[in-house]
Amino acid sequence: MPVSIGSRYQSLPIYEAADAEGEINATIGLRPTPPPPQTVEVYQHILSGAENVEYLAWRYYGTSTAWWRIADALPVIFPLDIPTGATVSVPSGEDIGRVIRTRRF
Template sequence: MPVTSRSRYFNQPVNRVLDSSGEEHEAIAIRPAPPPAPSGESQHLMSGLESIEYLAWRYFGTSDSWWRIADANPLKFPLDLFPGSKVTIPSSADVGRMQRTRKV
């Protein structure tokens, strides 16, 4: 199962699982939804030509982390952010955490 180094699933364990028909295949565990109100989050008011990639670069140092902001704003489609939109920015300590809730 190829996963590129830019994927948020990079370095995650690949498991052999059985599907409903009994056939075995490779799978990566699904990331759980982010907690509802992580500590240290802040609000950002979108202005001008800002995009979710720009906000990721500004707050996390890399535009590849745009999905962290998208995960913190689950009810908003990233391309629908326009000037005047309020966006939740998670703290860098809260983003990218993974918690396994089931045994494989």
């Protein structure tokens, strides 16, 4: 599977790894997640009902595809295991949608 140029995995190396049947597949290693900068505002949200990280991304960032930003800030390994009533730290999305141009016209 190709990695798009805007992907958060774009700069990671690609490895070859065997699956359960021994077939070799291209694989991307784990992406290290640095802690958010001290200047980033963090919102505290208490999960209720059917809320999940995709919903929180839509609510705070305007797009559910930014769910990984919240998942990166969580101490849990699997972000879908967050129980109802848990408090979730949501980093501010001040750079969501920001376009950085690297090409001169």
